[in-house]
Amino acid sequence: MSINPSENLARPGRSPRWRRTMASVLLAAASTVAVAGPPTAEVNTTGLAVTDDTVTIGILHSVTGTMAISETGSVQAEKLAIKQINDMGGILGRKIEYIQEDGASDWPTFAEKAKKLLVNDKVASVMGCWTSASRKAVLPVFEQYNGMLYYPTFYEGLEQSPNVIYTGQEATQQIIAGIDWVVKEKGAKTFFLLGSDYIWPRTSNKIARKHIEKLGLKVVGEEYYPLGHTQFNSVINKIRLKKPDVIYAIVVGGSNVAFYKQLKAAGIDLTKEKPLLLTISVTEDEIRGIGGENIEGAYAAMKYFQSLGNDNNQAFVKAFKEMWGDDIVIGDVTQAAYLGPWLWKAAVEKAGSFDIDKVRAASPGIELTTAPEGYVRVHENHHLWSKTRIGRAKADGQYEVVYETADLMEPDPFPAGYQ
Amino acid sequence: MFDGYTMSELGSIFAMQGFAGLILFSVFVLMALGLAIIFGQMGVINMAHGEFMILGAYVTYLCSNLFSTYLPGLFDIYFFIAMVLSFIAAGALGMLVEWSLIRHLYKRPLDTLLATWGLSLILQQLYRSIFGAREVGVSLPDWLMGSYPLTETIEVPINGIFVMVLTVLITTAVYFLIFRSGWGRQVRAVTQNRIMSGAVGINTERVDRLTFGIGCGIAGIAGSAFTMIGSTGPTAGQLYIVDTFLVVVFGGAQSLFGTIASAFAISQSQSAMEFFLSGSMAKVLTLLTVVGILMLRPQGLFSLKIRR
Numbered sequence: 001m002s003i004n005p006s007e008n009l010a011r012p013g014r015s016p017r018w019r020r021t022m023a024s025v026l027l028a029a030a031s032t033v034a035v036a037g038p039p040t041a042e043v044n045t046t047g048l049a050v051t052d053d054t055v056t057i058g059i060l061h062s063v064t065g066t067m068a069i070s071e072t073g074s075v076q077a078e079k080l081a082i083k084q085i086n087d088m089g090g091i092l093g094r095k096i097e098y099i100q101e102d103g104a105s106d107w108p109t110f111a112e113k114a115k116k117l118l119v120n121d122k123v124a125s126v127m128g129c130w131t132s133a134s135r136k137a138v139l140p141v142f143e144q145y146n147g148m149l150y151y152p153t154f155y156e157g158l159e160q161s162p163n164v165i166y167t168g169q170e171a172t173q174q175i176i177a178g179i180d181w182v183v184k185e186k187g188a189k190t191f192f193l194l195g196s197d198y199i200w201p202r203t204s205n206k207i208a209r210k211h212i213e214k215l216g217l218k219v220v221g222e223e224y225y226p227l228g229h230t231q232f233n234s235v236i237n238k239i240r241l242k243k244p245d246v247i248y249a250i251v252v253g254g255s256n257v258a259f260y261k262q263l264k265a266a267g268i269d270l271t272k273e274k275p276l277l278l279t280i281s282v283t284e285d286e287i288r289g290i291g292g293e294n295i296e297g298a299y300a301a302m303k304y305f306q307s308l309g310n311d312n313n314q315a316f317v318k319a320f321k322e323m324w325g326d327d328i329v330i331g332d333v334t335q336a337a338y339l340g341p342w343l344w345k346a347a348v349e350k351a352g353s354f355d356i357d358k359v360r361a362a363s364p365g366i367e368l369t370t371a372p373e374g375y376v377r378v379h380e381n382h383h384l385w386s387k388t389r390i391g392r393a394k395a396d397g398q399y400e401v402v403y404e405t406a407d408l409m410e411p412d413p414f415p416a417g418y419q
Numbered sequence: 420m421f422d423g424y425t426m427s428e429l430g431s432i433f434a435m436q437g438f439a440g441l442i443l444f445s446v447f448v449l450m451a452l453g454l455a456i457i458f459g460q461m462g463v464i465n466m467a468h469g470e471f472m473i474l475g476a477y478v479t480y481l482c483s484n485l486f487s488t489y490l491p492g493l494f495d496i497y498f499f500i501a502m503v504l505s506f507i508a509a510g511a512l513g514m515l516v517e518w519s520l521i522r523h524l525y526k527r528p529l530d531t532l533l534a535t536w537g538l539s540l541i542l543q544q545l546y547r548s549i550f551g552a553r554e555v556g557v558s559l560p561d562w563l564m565g566s567y568p569l570t571e572t573i574e575v576p577i578n579g580i581f582v583m584v585l586t587v588l589i590t591t592a593v594y595f596l597i598f599r600s601g602w603g604r605q606v607r608a609v610t611q612n613r614i615m616s617g618a619v620g621i622n623t624e625r626v627d628r629l630t631f632g633i634g635c636g637i638a639g640i641a642g643s644a645f646t647m648i649g650s651t652g653p654t655a656g657q658l659y660i661v662d663t664f665l666v667v668v669f670g671g672a673q674s675l676f677g678t679i680a681s682a683f684a685i686s687q688s689q690s691a692m693e694f695f696l697s698g699s700m701a702k703v704l705t706l707l708t709v710v711g712i713l714m715l716r717p718q719g720l721f722s723l724k725i726r727r
Binding site for chain 1: 428431432435436438439442443446544547551552553554555556557558564565566568574576577578579645647648649650651652653654655657658659690693694697698699701702
């Protein structure tokens with residue numbers, strides 16, 4: 001599409017009217033530049049995809065394959081944020097345009113597409129990834145070609161890259177507040193840890209176990225099941241015999257649905273809290289698949305619930321529904337994905353430049369007072385200070401917030417004494 | 420291994436685990452039956468089996484929405500209607516697939532493998548386009564979701580019993596269809612000698628199409644029943660396909676009895692091991708045992724003795 005206008009103008013046979021139109025288009029373009037932000041040469045010294053009135057970023061999520069279930073919400077949130085930023089006049093006078101690539105739930109594909117976005121498209125930042133596996137796959141690419149990734153998912157920690165801003169919570173933020181709460185408020189003494197068998201649940205349960213033992217309490221069982229496992233009757237029997245006060249569940253994906261349905265069918269009524277169930281892996285998104293009536297009464301510890309009452313969130317939920325339909329639900333990760341473009345915007349404006357190195361230097365200390373979850377701030381370690389909340393699942397698929405930490409939880413991706 | 424449990428607890432453990440194993444057994448049989456019919460009678464490896472199951476699950480989802488909106492009075496029994504419709508939908512799709520795709524590939528078994536795998540990808544994307552990428556929640560009548568307490572520690576999930584009864588009914592029906600009906604005799608004749616069957620006047624093409632359709636239809640019923648215990652999403656079929664193949668291959672591809680025996684062996688050993696070891700280890704040990712036995716007996720536990 002890069003037609004050289006002067007060549008066209010010189011071509012014989014073009015009518016004068018066409019020349020006039022072309023000239024006015026050029027004039028209009030020139031005048032936009034005149035009223036817009038600082039000149040491109042100043043804000044873009046490394047050859048990113050920044051023009052006088054646009055800046056291009058990448059969106060890299062799975063919209064096909066098994067992870068599409070989870071990542072769709074993130075894509076929707078990022079597009080909403082981009083639209084809102086553009087409606088406000090863009091960043092440094094430039095509208096955001098995006099190139100969306102599909103990671104297809106396949107980690108090598110993620111790496112390949114990340115390289116395409118950084119090397120061919122020269123995007124100024126990338127909103128993307130969901131699973132830890134996909135993030136690990138793109139990490140070398142972002143570090144080699146010096147890109148900037150905004151990663152939305154709560155995850156296991158143990159990572160801190162200069163090329164990633166982690167907008168979800170790392171494990172200790174979610175876990176410690178949650179366990180402290182059940183111990184203090186519910187008098188829990190014994191825990192049964194349960195998870196899907198991969199790095200996030202295992203690392204998280206390791207932190208949980210350390211913390212529980214540090215409090216002088218007892219873990220009576222710890223179990224892992226392969227991803228996609230659909231038969232939980234055995235572990236439910238085991239739970240029934242061990243009689244823990246708390247089931248601490250980090251089951252993910254389709255297994256979640258099987259687990260909660262079978263728990264209910266086995267006669268364990270979560271609303272009675274005997275045992276109480278605390279999870280860090282079930283957002284409102286997952287409840288749609290599980291069915292509210294099957295998980296009613298369970299507690300979840302995370303930083304965001306759709307039902308949060310603050311004004312920011314009311315406006316966010318309203319805008320989200322206007323853009324994507326009334327029957328949509330918004331989970332923790334979706335909200336974190338929404339923060340990505342806004343945090344990037346704040347960093348670019350603080351740096352006065354789109355250059356990756358300057359944006360990185362400007363990022364720590366960035367605050368958002370307009371976040372749906374409330375106030376967040378970027379830590380030196382590229383994670384966010386944020387509050388942790390406890391929600392109780394209701395039959396209609398929403399959480400009722402029953403507790404929130406008084407202070408922001410400090411992100412601590414390499415927790416001393418927990419490894 | 421047994422420490423920390425009293426004798427009476429151990430008693431309930433074995434009772435409960437035995438029951439959990441029986442439920443798993445029914446689930447396995449229900450999953451594998453359709454595949455075994457197609458694989459055994461026609462030699463076609465249907466990689467899209469899981470997607471036919473999910474078709475049944477989506478039909479159930481549509482029915483549950485339909486009934487709760489328009490016929491709330493009949494919601495308690497919608498599940499039976501949904502199962503019938505699932506059978507019809509999956510069976511019809513199966514016959515269509517057989518007519519348009521499989522029948523051209525009968526002499527090339529490896530190609531049917533690839534073709535049906537491609538079909539599974541197409542169906543997954545189709546579900547995703549129609550129903551969205553997210554999982555859908557199927558609401559069930561209340562009477563299906565409770566449990567029946569036998570003793571203090573032993574509780575029997577009602578949906579487990581439902582699946583067991585359903586499995587017994589369908590297995591019996593399949594048995595009579597194949598071993599006691601005229602159509603079944605034709606199927607068995609075609610399996611043993613296709614050319615000769617054609618020569619004596621059996622319409623082999625029609626038999627093939629019906630067999631494929633019934634196999635897929637049973638997968639549809641299984642998918643419908645599994646909305647009680649599992650998830651319904653575009654890729655949920657993949658969760659079942661490995662176990663299904665395991666059961667069919669281990670049992671001996673051409674024997675219905677073998678399928679049932681292998682489902683029983685795998686489910687009981689897995690559920691017993693799951694209790695005393697961790698879930699992932701149980702799976703590893705089950706797979707290792709199956710691989711070991713298949714090395715000694717490549718034809719599976721049971722196999723038909725037919726002249727080749």
